[in-house]
Amino acid sequence: MKAFHTIAIPHKDILEGRLTLEVFAADLHEVSLNKGSDEYRDSKIFFEKTYLTNGLQNLLSVVERRITGKGGDPVIQLQTPFGGGKTHSLIALYHKANEWKANKVVIVGEKIEATDSLWGLIEKQLTGKITKFKDKHAPGGEALKELLSAHQPLVILMDEVLQYITRAAAVKVEASNLAAQSIAFMQALTETISQIPNSVLLLSLPSSVPEHYDENAERLYHQLQKVSGRLEKIYTPVEDSEITKIIRRRLFASVDEKEAEKVVKSYVDYLEKENLLPNNVQPSEYRDQFLASYPFIPDVIDVLYKRWGTFPHFQRTRGVLRLLAQVIASLKTSTKSYITLADFDLSNQEIRQELLKHIESAFNGVIASDITDTNSGSAKVNTKLGNAYQGLSLGTRTATAIFMFSHSGGPIKGATVPEIKRSAAPLDIVSAVIDSVFDQLEQELFFIQKFNDKYFFSNMPNINKILLTYMENIKDADVEAYELELLKQKSKSQYFKVYIWEEKSNNVADDDNLKLVIIKNENRELIKEIIKKKGASLRTKSNTVFVLYPSDLDKGNFIHQIKRKLAYENILSAPNLNLSNDQKKDVKKELDKIDSNIFESLRKYYRLVAIPSKDDYKILDLGVPTYGDNKTLSDEVYEKLLAEKEILEKLSPNVIKVQFLKDNDYISTESIYTSCLTVPGFFRISSRRVLENAIEQGVREGLFGIGVLEGNSPICKHYKNGTTVYFDSNEIIIKDSICIEQLKKHEEIVTTEPSPKTDASEEITQKKGGTVGVNGHTQGTSYEQLSLNFEIPKGKVSSLMGLLNFLQSKYEHLQIDIKASDGKLTEEEYNTKIIEALRQGGVDLK
Template identity: 30%
Template sequence: MIFKPWTEIAIPHEDVLKGTFQQAEFAADLSRVHDGSATAEYLDPVLFFQRTFITEGMRLLLDSVLKRLAAKGGDPVIQLQTAFGGGKTHTMLAVYHLARGLAPASELQGVSPILDAAGITELPKARIAVLDGVHQLDLASKPKSHGPVTVRTLWGELAWQLAGEEGYALVQHADESGTAPGKPALEALLHKAAPCVILIDELVRYMSQFEEGKSLSGGTFDSNLSFIQALTEALKGVPSAILLASLPHSEKEAVSKTGIQALRTLEHYFARVQALWKPVGTEEAFEIVRRRLFSSISDKAAMEAVCREFADFYVENAGSFPQETQESRYYERLIQAYPIHPEVFDRLYEDWSSLDNFQRTRGVLKLMAKVIHRLWRDGSKDALLMPGSLPLYDPETRNEAIYYLPQGWDPVLEKDVDGERAETTRLESADTRFGSVHACRRVARTIFLGSAPSTSEQMVRGVAQERILLGAVQPGQAVGTFKDALRRLGDKLHYLNNGNERYWFDTRPNLRREMEDRRRRFNDCEDVFPLIRERLRESFATNLFLVHPFTPSVDIPDDWSLRLVLLTPEAPYSRTGQNLALDKAAETLRYRGEQPRQKQNRLIFLAADFDALSRLKDQVRSCLAWQSIVSDIKEMHLNLDQFQSREATRGLEAARDALKRMIRETYKWLLVPMQEPKAGGGLSELIWETFQVSASSLNWSQEIEKVLAEEALLINNWSPIHLHRYLKDWFWKNGVEEVKALDFWQKSCQYLYLPRLRDDMVYRNTLAAGAASEDFFGFAYGKEEGKYKGFTLGASTSPILDDSLLLIEPSVARAYVDAERAAKAAAQAQSAPLAVGEDRPAAQAPAGSTSVSQPTSTPVAAKAEKRRFYATVNIEPVGAKLAFANIVEEVLQQFTAKPGVKVSISVEIEAESSEAFDDALQRAVKENCNVLKFSSAEFES
């Protein structure tokens, strides 16, 4: 059948035909209409209603407004709140023109039925106040003059607009002081102005200027809220006054923190008195768009014939089209939407309007205006303007479409969808069966319209074959040709994906390519290293160590616990190159942040292998890429078939298994610090024992423990003979006969030349094992006046490890035992009982003496009291900071902890060089010495 194309039936408005439409003209501006500067289509009420389709929601609202103005009921406050571009301001303009009454109702298209339904014979003329938060932004800080009156606040502006000077006088004091007027004053104003309409647009935008604690000439945040609250209450008492206020639909549109607070508060105030407003429905949008873009339908019979032909075609090919096309009402949808196919509206309103910056009705108008202009200029012969008709080869249309999409769609359209260099054009040129009906391009355009706006709200991605055919095929064309074209595109196009019999374009060519592309997104510090750290943390199951993966030195406690520090990948270990691992480990060992670390013998380090590190990072990126793909599949960001989903899942599992192996193969160097005594005295420099941990062992933690135990770098069981040797070599010397047991344990945690015990329980067990022998040490719990308290030697016991427990050198302990025994025997002999009549023998006197000898006692030599201490020590310049810290802790604190002890410290520094010190060094040293208050500091020849 030959039917007329839409270009011969539907005539677009002149601005659409000529391409002179402007984006701003699609946005109704209430203030410009009020001040008379808007375009004629908004300013002239007759033209406005000619291009305005009165939706069900608008009809109900206008009915309420008319009843209110006629004092026949109606709602005092109506809040308009829909998504951005949802028609709030357009609805306000309808109310504005009705209330203003400049044109009779008979000339306003669609208004007379509303008046009849409301029982009103003629339009009541009302006073109107327009408060536009954007237009009047500067009112908050800059007073506005109206002849003899200067207003400063919204309530001052409202009063002036409603009742001039008389109205302003009612709120003058509140306006001048910036305080909200009370309900009585506003009620008096409304009575004076009634019937009246108050239109408030962009109120949240105006309120967002009043930051907390900030007072402007327009009042404060709280005073403006109080004004709105009082106004909504006052309106209830004036039967012929009404307020319409628009609020943003979401916090995102409110923009600022103050704006969000204002939105939530205003919603609360309006909720108490508001009437609900029904937003525009999808079916109603058909007529809204048609009226704005098309001026008239020149041949309604031809229009109906075209729509009937489409409806019959869908029924004849029922198996190829969606079920909805088989219903009789689909013909009505075709009539309502003509000359635009309903599928275009469905895709734009259901899919594209879900994009953040696509403004529902306004966005549809902008896009379709460009489409219509280009197709009209090209002389389109399509029966309807369908998804397959979109001229995506046109730069302006293409730019308008991809403006709402993420980056990367330009090459998709240019290579796969439309244009001279597109694959679709090449396929049509090579096959006349496709080229005669533009099958490839029409199919590709339809898929693009239905799949491009991929968002998190979409549960299923892609376009089913039946909807692709619905958007591409016209009556009289072979459906099979378009099915073949779809299959050909599936084989040839680079960016076309398919799964579960659905098709979609994506900026990503395929799943494997997607993984490779995503690998490049991940950053070492932000993505790769955190995952390595997490996997390392999960790999250790041990009660032996406290594990610190990639922890800064300042966050590693300096205490008695044994800690395994896992160095970052930025500090790998290399047997041949620069050893960043040893440098980093040494820094962590010496310092906790900026403070010297005391318990150095409690740290052990694990480092990555330099040669294996790059492979590990690559594997981590692969794992992250597969993880992001699988996550997108689960969250429906990617719509894949079961095979592709399983492929992605298998890829992730394989990547994780490989990552687990790679981490074990990479983090294999155990670094253990130690020092050794020198033959002539003193200690060696810091020594690092390095051991390779086997990656094949089943338990990583146990393997590390095994290596440490085999190399005697961590002691789990210790013989008392070894403790005796360390006590003898390092503690029982220079006249020291006993040492605090706790002191040895603490120093073993500090100094690298002492044994590294697993924990204090190993030490306690060693003490208990040596208690039964007289060869290792004696015990006591303190000493007073030469007497040991709780002394034991060679007795099985489990000593309590506290600050009072002493370990006594064995020979001293035995001598003490002998002395105690002798003293006890003497005391027993002295106190033995006498027989009856027997006198205690007197001491034998010298011959010839007649005096009775008295018992005498052996004089005890007086113990010298030591009241002064002094010491001198030489410190190596390298490591002086740590050495001096040890001196302070081990020596000075012994004196400063006792009350009444005066301690003085002198530091003597001598530096000598074979070459003269330069001026810069001399100046820096002298300045620092002055700051540090040195008593003397000089350079000499």
């Protein structure tokens, strides 16, 4: 589609950059003195650029009829909001009065001195001097009638009379003042004009008292209204529906209606497809509105005229024209085919200052920080969008549209999502993209607000700004304290003994258990010390230690999340913030969001695991966490180590055979277990039971046998049958070939061969069907309970394992009482060798 300025051709002064704002400052007084810009002073140019509204045409017709003696109202009050076309209408009447050969009197209240009298000024303009009306007392009706009648046809134009009368109140006239005399004169003037046939008085008054006037001015205003209102007829020169025609006539030399229709059709089709048409407005109706306002979408005129136009000093029609002329000038080289509120360049100082005149100066900083600066929140949103939307400045466009909707002199502020999309969304993207822009603007902007589903800007910081301030005041110690507490909550483990932020290797136990040491920062020396040492001594079981530490790459995000959480909590508890209920809900919602994601941030941060290896240690990266996974940090470390086979919950007996019996005939089970604990990088088992199961499976499957070492000779006790592993120093696994050979030699050995002779006593109770001795056999006898007490010869423990297995297969309960003497055991040996063995075997010590 073509650029708007090739379809609606702006006037030459706009295109050439010769536009001055004074062009739109209609000044009746200057025109009466034949001064000011040609736009108003020259009658021909004035009417070329003036759209004759129905109200203005009617007004001109009434006045013409009056001065030609064909009827018409004698006293006319022009009453519209400030900037609603009153002065423009009076200038039109001034030029027409010249065409009608009528005498003219022009009084502009803000241009005359407070000490001047209205009657003296009228006499001077009609006669060239003041002779009869020199006195400050208002003249009588007859003298006034004589003066006016002598100068018919007569048009009296009075603008901004209230301004003059308010100042005249300070001029004393004996016991009265000039304001009171002037109001009395106005009453006489309206009555006199109504009595002479070819004269008309046109008086402009504001529709309400301007805000900056005091109570006295308000009283004078009502008095003036009362006096003039007795005979006047009120005319409104500009209706709201005509403002678009005024704008097009004043700003554009010509409009190619056919090309405009193409653009309008494309735009309306887009709104209809995206469901963005205003409520209760049909496509054809909106199309007609846009054709009338082209190149501006209807929202532009509505917002400027009905919202910004309600500010006391916006000067409605004049203000809209002046602002839109600046917007056109800023876009005269653009390729845009139409103009929306999002196209108002708030970085353009002329446009910006024109808007700031009517709102608080604090909004200058709001515009800079949230919309126009290179590091503003909107600029950040522009860059965050996908590559497909780079260069469209959707963040800036959306924020600009919201800003323009945000202000009015009345209660209406803000805009809904569809209203903003109509301005912000280009036709070549789906408008849903703007939804993600809203989400990001709420996160990035400091002064954007949302209430009742309407977005708007305020000069008060939003929660984002408050949050930033509170975050800046969060102390590092508070962040550390929360991080530590979070680690304590999220590092409980059923697999590891966990040490949090441990800095002394001496505090980390050197035992059989798997240990996870979490340190505060990456520290290679500390990691090595924890793995290899326990205080000043070498660590014997270094293969059981893992060190978890954070990734510097993710530190910033994690610390940021903690600060956000702590800041939000402080905001909720702050006594003097006076948050609205909606803001409190938003804060709680954000807190819930952080709480649901904080562990994920912790997990992304603490993601590097140092694992003991042959030479030093290797690093395992846990990677990106799974969304919604509720495992503790320690358990996730365990599962990752398990998946990477750095920890084994199941061990193949083939691994044992290859590792230990390839070059050896036998090896003690205790040595195998010790290697798992002490040799860095050796296969690492989750518990001793894993090794027990692997050995027992290997024996059953005939991969190797298990037995004892007698002297230097391995004696196979179990092969291809069930067994129990005790990790005794004399217990060994034996090559299958040796076991097979021994079995061949002892094929006739009876498994009930008497045990080695011991000094034993026995007690057999509840015997049924006979008696038994230690060395005897009795047929047909059974024993429901059995109690044996004997001393075990040195080196013969393993030979009794088969007996214990046999007894356990026959009885439900098997109890062992052990008494050891004539030796010594350290506390550590007691805990690690005895208690740990019992625990691993599932035995409760009584």
